[in-house]
Amino acid sequence: MKVVKFGGTSLADAEQIRKVCKIITADPERRLIVVSAPGKRFKDDIKVTDLLIKCAEKRLEGGSAEEEADAVVARYGEIAEELGLSGGIVEEIAADLCRRLSADRSNRHKFMDFIKAAGEDNCAKLVARYLKKEGVNAVYVNPREAGMLLSGEYGNARVLPEAYEKLKELRHRRELMIFPGFFGYTPEGEVMTFPRGGSDITGSILAAAVDADVYENFTDVDYVFSADPRIVENPKPITVLTYREMRELSYAGFNVLHEDTTEPVYRKGIPINIRNTNRPDAPGTMIVPERNAQNGPVVGIACDKGFCYVFISKYMMNREIGFGRRVLQIFEEEHISYEHTPSGIDNISVIVKEKQFGRDVEERVVRRIKESLQVDDVYVERNRALIMLAGEGMMRTVGIAYRATGAFARAGINIEMINQGSSEVSMMFGVLEEDAENAVRALYREFFGNEW
Numbered sequence: 530m531k532v533v534k535f536g537g538t539s540l541a542d543a544e545q546i547r548k549v550c551k552i553i554t555a556d557p558e559r560r561l562i563v564v565s566a567p568g569k570r571f572k573d574d575i576k577v578t579d580l581l582i583k584c585a586e587k588r589l590e591g592g593s594a595e596e597e598a599d600a601v602v603a604r605y606g607e608i609a610e611e612l613g614l615s616g617g618i619v620e621e622i623a624a625d626l627c628r629r630l631s632a633d634r635s636n637r638h639k640f641m642d643f644i645k646a647a648g649e650d651n652c653a654k655l656v657a658r659y660l661k662k663e664g665v666n667a668v669y670v671n672p673r674e675a676g677m678l679l680s681g682e683y684g685n686a687r688v689l690p691e692a693y694e695k696l697k698e699l700r701h702r703r704e705l706m707i708f709p710g711f712f713g714y715t716p717e718g719e720v721m722t723f724p725r726g727g728s729d730i731t732g733s734i735l736a737a738a739v740d741a742d743v744y745e746n747f748t749d750v751d752y753v754f755s756a757d758p759r760i761v762e763n764p765k766p767i768t769v770l771t772y773r774e775m776r777e778l779s780y781a782g783f784n785v786l787h788e789d790t791t792e793p794v795y796r797k798g799i800p801i802n803i804r805n806t807n808r809p810d811a812p813g814t815m816i817v818p819e820r821n822a823q824n825g826p827v828v829g830i831a832c833d834k835g836f837c838y839v840f841i842s843k844y845m846m847n848r849e850i851g852f853g854r855r856v857l858q859i860f861e862e863e864h865i866s867y868e869h870t871p872s873g874i875d876n877i878s879v880i881v882k883e884k885q886f887g888r889d890v891e892e893r894v895v896r897r898i899k900e901s902l903q904v905d906d907v908y909v910e911r912n913r914a915l916i917m918l919a920g921e922g923m924m925r926t927v928g929i930a931y932r933a934t935g936a937f938a939r940a941g942i943n944i945e946m947i948n949q950g951s952s953e954v955s956m957m958f959g960v961l962e963e964d965a966e967n968a969v970r971a972l973y974r975e976f977f978g979n980e981w
C-alpha cells in the first residue's frame with residue numbers, strides 16, 4: 530500500500546487535479562491520498578490557505594470578510610466548473626465557510642485554526658467528488674472519525690501517540706481514500722493545524738500508521754537537487770538520499786519537505802519518494818534509511834542566512850566549571866533556541882537565528898552575560914550564513930575539510946567558523962551573508978564540478 534500526498538501546486542486548478550487523478554488511478558497500490566489546499570497557479574497568485582488567513586484576520590478585526598470569503602469560494606467554483614462537477618459542491622463549500630466564519634471568535638488562535646483547516650478539508654471533498662464522477666470508488670475521509678488526534682497547540686500541533694492505533698484501521702478500507710492534510714482534532718474535538726506546509730506531516734503520519742511500503746510525495750520538482758538551482762546552474766539531481774542527509778540539508782535551507790515530516794516514517798524505516806505531478810514518469814528522489822555511498826562523498830550543499838554569533842571571551846574560561854551551562858541558561862530563560870556553540874580555550878560563541886534575537890533581546894542577553902558571568906568581552910555579529918556540506922560518504926573519506934577550505938580560499942572567502950558534527954555526515958561553515966552564494970558555488974565546483 531502506498532500513501533500519496535499532493536502539494537498545493539498539484540491541486541491549484543482543474544488541469545492539475547486531472548493530472549493528480551490520473552496519477553492516483555494509474556497504480557492500484559495508491560490507496561490513501563493526502564491533499565493540500567489549492568496553491569499558486571502562477572508566481573504572484575495567492576494560495577487558498579493565505580486567502581483563508583486573510584478571511585480570519587478580517588473577521589477578528591470585526592469585519593464581515595465577505596470579499597475574502599468570496600475569493601476562496603471563487604477558487605473552488607472555477608475548479609468545480611472546469612471539472613464538470615455539479616450537485617451543489619460549490620454551495621456546500623460556501624456554506625461550510627460561512628459556518629466557520631460565524632463561529633466563536635473569543636479565542637483568536639482557535640478561530641484561526643478552524644478557518645485555515647477549511648482549505649484542505651474542502652479540497653479533499655472536491656477531489657473525492659471528482660473521482661467518483663469518473664467512476665472511481667473514492668471517499669472523503671474525515672480526520673476526526675479516522676482518529677487524527679493532535680496536541681492542543683494551535684498552528685503547531687503534534688500527533689498524539691494514541692492516534693496511530695485508530696489510524697492504522699484505514700489499511701483495511703477498500704475504497705480509495707482522500708484525506709485532507711494539515712489538520713486534525715484534539716481528543717476534546719477541537720480543530721488544530723500543523724505548522725504551515727503541514728500536509729506533508731499528515732502524509733507521513735498516515736504512512737507510518739498503515740505501514741505503507743512507500744510514502745510518495747508529489748510536488749512540482751523532478752528531484753531534490755544537490756544545490757539550490759537559483760544559486761548553481763543546472764545542479765546534479767539526487768536520486769537517493771538518507772534521512773540523515775535530508776535532515777542536515779533541510780536544517781540549512783533545503784525546503785523540499787516540512788521539517789517535522791520525516792520523523793513518523795523514519796521511525797518505521799518507510800522510504801519517501803519525492804516526485805513531480807507534472808512529470809509523473811520521472812522516478813524522483815528516494816529518501817531511505819541507508820544507502821550505498823558510492824557516488825562521491827558529498828550528496829548536497831545547502832546554505833541558510835539570518836544567523837548571528839554572540840561572541841563571549843573570558844581569560845581562563847577553560848578552568849571555570851559550569852561556565853557553559855550558565856551561558857546557555859541565560860538563553861534558555863530568554864526562550865531562545867541556540868543552533869551551535871563553537872568554543873576555544875577562552876571563548877565561546879553562541880549561534881542563534883536572528884529572527885529570535887531582536888535588538889531588545891540582544892541588549893538583555895548581553896547585559897545578563899556581562900553581569901552574571903563577569904566576562905572580559907561580549908559582542909554580537911549579525912548577517913551571518915551557514916553553509917552545509919552533507920553526505921554519508923564523508924564519514925570514511927580523508928581530506929574533505931582540506932578540499933572544502935581550499936575551495937573557499939581560492940574563492941577568497943573567509944571562514945569564520947567550522948563545525949563538524951560527531952556523526953561526520955555533515956560539515957558546517959560560518960561565513961558572511963554576502964559571501965553565501967559564492968561559497969555554495971565554490972563548494973559545488975569542488976565536489977561536483979567534474980562529474981556533472
Ligand code: ASP
Nearest residue numbers: 565566578725726727728
Ligand atoms: N495549505 C497549507 C499551507 O499552505 C498546508 C500545506 O499546503 O501543506 O501551509
